[in-house]
Amino acid sequence: MGNIVLLDDLTINKIAAGEVIERPVNVVKEVVENSIDAGANKIVIEIKKGGKQLIKIIDNGKGIQKDDMDIAIERHATSKLRKIEDLEKIYTMGFRGEALASIASISKLTIISKTANDEFGNKLVAEAGDIIEKEEFGTQLGTTIIVENLFYNVPVRYKFLKQDATEFKYIKDWVQKEAFSNPSISFKLINDGNIVFQTSGNGKIEDIVYQIYGKELKENLVKVNYEEDSIKITGVVGNTRIARDSRKDQIIFLNKRNVRNQILSNSADQAFKGSVGIGKYGFFILNLEMPANFYDINVHPTKMEVRFEDENKIYKVFYHAIKSAILSKDFLGNNENEQNEKYITNEFDFLTNHFIENKENNNYFSKIAYNANKSKNVLEDNDLIYRKTQREVKYKYIGIIFKTFIIVEIENELYLIDQHAAHERLLYEQIKDNYKNHISSNSQMMLIPEVYNLTHKEFEFVKQNLEMFKTYGFDLEIFGENAVKVNGIPDIEYRSKSKNIFLEILDEMITNERVSLKDVEERFVATVACKAAVKANMDLTQEEVDYLIQNLLKLKNPYTCPHGRPTTIKLNEKDLKKLATL
Ligand SMILES: Nc1ncnc2c1ncn2[C@@H]1O[C@H](COP(=O)(O)OP(=O)(O)OP(=O)(O)O)[C@@H](O)[C@H]1O
Numbered sequence: 001m002g003n004i005v006l007l008d009d010l011t012i013n014k015i016a017a018g019e020v021i022e023r024p025v026n027v028v029k030e031v032v033e034n035s036i037d038a039g040a041n042k043i044v045i046e047i048k049k050g051g052k053q054l055i056k057i058i059d060n061g062k063g064i065q066k067d068d069m070d071i072a073i074e075r076h077a078t079s080k081l082r083k084i085e086d087l088e089k090i091y092t093m094g095f096r097g098e099a100l101a102s103i104a105s106i107s108k109l110t111i112i113s114k115t116a117n118d119e120f121g122n123k124l125v126a127e128a129g130d131i132i133e134k135e136e137f138g139t140q141l142g143t144t145i146i147v148e149n150l151f152y153n154v155p156v157r158y159k160f161l162k163q164d165a166t167e168f169k170y171i172k173d174w175v176q177k178e179a180f181s182n183p184s185i186s187f188k189l190i191n192d193g194n195i196v197f198q199t200s201g202n203g204k205i206e207d208i209v210y211q212i213y214g215k216e217l218k219e220n221l222v223k224v225n226y227e228e229d230s231i232k233i234t235g236v237v238g239n240t241r242i243a244r245d246s247r248k249d250q251i252i253f254l255n256k257r258n259v260r261n262q263i264l265s266n267s268a269d270q271a272f273k274g275s276v277g278i279g280k281y282g283f284f285i286l287n288l289e290m291p292a293n294f295y296d297i298n299v300h301p302t303k304m305e306v307r308f309e310d311e312n313k314i315y316k317v318f319y320h321a322i323k324s325a326i327l328s329k330d331f332l333g334n335n336e337n338e339q340n341e342k343y344i345t346n347e348f349d350f351l352t353n354h355f356i357e358n359k360e361n362n363n364y365f366s367k368i369a370y371n372a373n374k375s376k377n378v379l380e381d382n383d384l385i386y387r388k389t390q391r392e393v394k395y396k397y398i399g400i401i402f403k404t405f406i407i408v409e410i411e412n413e414l415y416l417i418d419q420h421a422a423h424e425r426l427l428y429e430q431i432k433d434n435y436k437n438h439i440s441s442n443s444q445m446m447l448i449p450e451v452y453n454l455t456h457k458e459f460e461f462v463k464q465n466l467e468m469f470k471t472y473g474f475d476l477e478i479f480g481e482n483a484v485k486v487n488g489i490p491d492i493e494y495r496s497k498s499k500n501i502f503l504e505i506l507d508e509m510i511t512n513e514r515v516s517l518k519d520v521e522e523r524f525v526a527t528v529a530c531k532a533a534v535k536a537n538m539d540l541t542q543e544e545v546d547y548l549i550q551n552l553l554k555l556k557n558p559y560t561c562p563h564g565r566p567t568t569i570k571l572n573e574k575d576l577k578k579l580a581t582l
Pocket residue numbers: 030034035038059061062063064072073077078079080093094095096097098099100101143
């Protein structure tokens with residue numbers, strides 16, 4: 001007899017389970033998704049010992065017929081897909097017909113269910129995939145799935161589970177995300193007998209944000225409701241005040257499914273560029289709805305990764321959705337009819353965005369035209385949108401407090417403008433403009449060129465980035481070993497009368513080495529702006545204030561300084577009254 005044998009069903013299912021079910025949260029996901037597919041609008045999730053002992057999920061969906069119960073736990077048994085072509089128009093969460101079979105093979109699984117046609121309900125119990133009990137069972141409409149002793153017959157898997165609290169945290173995070181994409185479903189999560197999280201199912205995503213993140217966050221959200229090219233995008237985007245240090249709070253759902261995708265991340269970065277600081281990430285929770293043939297979700301068994309058929313289109317529409325939300329926010333007298341105005345301008349593409357268009361290889365399953373090195377921004381000039389910048393705003397200048405905040409009144413609102421942050425943003429844009437417009441001599445020559453002796457490290461940095469220094473207006477010469485001669489500095493107005501602007505910038509660039517290579521250039525320009533700008537505690541004349549405000553209003557992104565600090569705080573009468581009653 002040869003060595004090759006056919007595997008038995010249990011072994012096959014256990015192997016398949018390994019792909020889909022790695023830990024308790026995966027069970028919760030599969031079972032809850034089934035409840036959603038069954039049309040439930042109320043789902044209760046009960047967990048014991050991080051899900052290792054018990055996962056019980058009760059829904060009020062359409063239920064499973066008696067005859068379908070045994071089949072449901074068979075591999076490749078699904079009510080959702082009949083043939084391969086259906087994959088292109090699938091809107092349900094499940095379609096493989098694998099989840100219940102997998103779970104059944106590695107736990108004790110109980111299904112209790114009743115459909116609208118059944119007089120009584122039914123119950124089925126399976127252990128390691130074998131049905132050990134089947135009976136009529138009184139229950140209400142819907143399905144209850146009970147998973148006990150998960151991985152009891154897969155000790156290797158069990159061994160790799162984390163502590164109960166950690167496993168529960170995964171479950172909680174997942175359920176909370178799911179609540180975002182299904183605001184009309186009421187979720188209740190119970191851990192070892194305590195209700196941990198609950199939503200009303202009233203359809204309002206802001207209420208769920210409030211539940212999870214608290215009041216401050218809720219107040220800094222901008223709603224998104226955007227549609228273009230059969231792609232609908234709804235949800236919320238955070239303003240500059242709640243920018244994050246990681247992508248953790250960039251949550252995307254595609255036809256209700258939580259997905260990750262590099263194209264979408266890049267597109268969001270592009271949209272947030274300038275509105276959040278360098279190295280910061282915008283906050284958003286967005287639902288994308290589009291025809292199922294626009295993408296392929298069948299890339300990986302956990303269904304997290306997605307590939308888009310037309311990546312450029314997705315990139316553009318996602319960018320527009322976020323950008324117009326950012327622009328709709330009022331800033332320094334922005335008025336209604338300026339919102340969402342699109343117009344063409346050549347944005348200097350500062351931090352280029354990262355992909356090659358892959359026109360030849362446009363077929364459905366084989367493309368991922370993403371490459372971090374050979375980068376090309378897919379947005380054409382007329383895809384970019386900005387706030388309209390040429391406008392007159394009437395403001396009443398009130399004064400400066402703490403030698404730091406300029407106070408002005410515009411249309412019944414009070415603005416506190418941080419003089420340093422605002423000037424910094426202004427200079428930053430000026431330096432970029434100088435470069436963009438190829439101003440031939442964007443340096444102002446020093447009367448007497450200065451020679452600096454540098455440390456080895458400083459010298460190396462200058463040598464390696466000589467082009468960058470030159471590009472942005474430093475006229476430099478290497479002057480023997482470890483010395484540099486500075487003939488000119490960027491042509492902007494310096495308020496900081498420091499003679500050593502070059503050294504200060506160099507120092508800053510070297511001490512802050514954490515920055516990724518990609519960000520060096522952007523940070524460099526930000527540092528030049530910062531060092532040249534008005535500081536807090538410097539006196540400004542009214543003329544200078546006027547200049548600052550007028551020019552700030554002309555910027556595309558006046559909202560924050562390049563490092564992400566807000567340039568302006570806005571208060572209206574209501575806010576002030578609220579403060580006064582505290
Ligand atoms: N809560 C539920 N309510 C109603 N029917 C259910 C429920 N859970 C499972 N079913 C039925 O059992 C079938 C098998 O479920 P299973 O999760 O194994 O497969 P699937 O959802 O079709 O595909 P996938 O493996 O991709 O999740 C489903 O197609 C559905 O008909």
